[in-house]
Amino acid sequence: MDLSIIIVSRNTGEMLRRCLASLSAGTGGLACEVVVVDNASRDGSADMVRTEFPRALLIENDTNAGFGRACNQGMARTTGEYALLLNADTQVVGTAIPTMVAFMRAHPEVGALSLGRLARWP
Numbered sequence: 001m002d003l004s005i006i007i008v009s010r011n012t013g014e015m016l017r018r019c020l021a022s023l024s025a026g027t028g029g030l031a032c033e034v035v036v037v038d039n040a041s042r043d044g045s046a047d048m049v050r051t052e053f054p055r056a057l058l059i060e061n062d063t064n065a066g067f068g069r070a071c072n073q074g075m076a077r078t079t080g081e082y083a084l085l086l087n088a089d090t091q092v093v094g095t096a097i098p099t100m101v102a103f104m105r106a107h108p109e110v111g112a113l114s115l116g117r118l119a120r121w122p
Contacts, residue, residue: 005083019087033080
């Protein structure tokens with residue numbers, strides 16, 4: 001497995017749906033697994049993942065475990081060479097994911113990589 005993608009969700013149904021849908025084109029042929037940790041959502045998010053994205057491993061918390069603990073829960077279930085913590089409100093575009101994996105493979109001295117676009121304030 002090249003990459004494990006961990007997504008923590010709490011009541012983010014539609015954003016999570018778009019995020020998960022974007023992964024099919026955004027992983028560029030990498031062997032990936034997706035772990036969704038649902039923090040006691042009440043909006044049907046877990047049912048949506050189970051129904052529409054059955055290949056994703058779904059961890060359902062009975063209570064809101066918090067973001068950090070939920071990330072750790074997801075990480076504990078991964079098997080990938082690399083792990084990506086991806087927010088549920090993210091949509092993967094272009095070659096961002098394969099580019100990051102290629103960078104990590106080319107630079108084994110790097111332990112962590114973060115990518116984001118900063119908001120520009122007026």
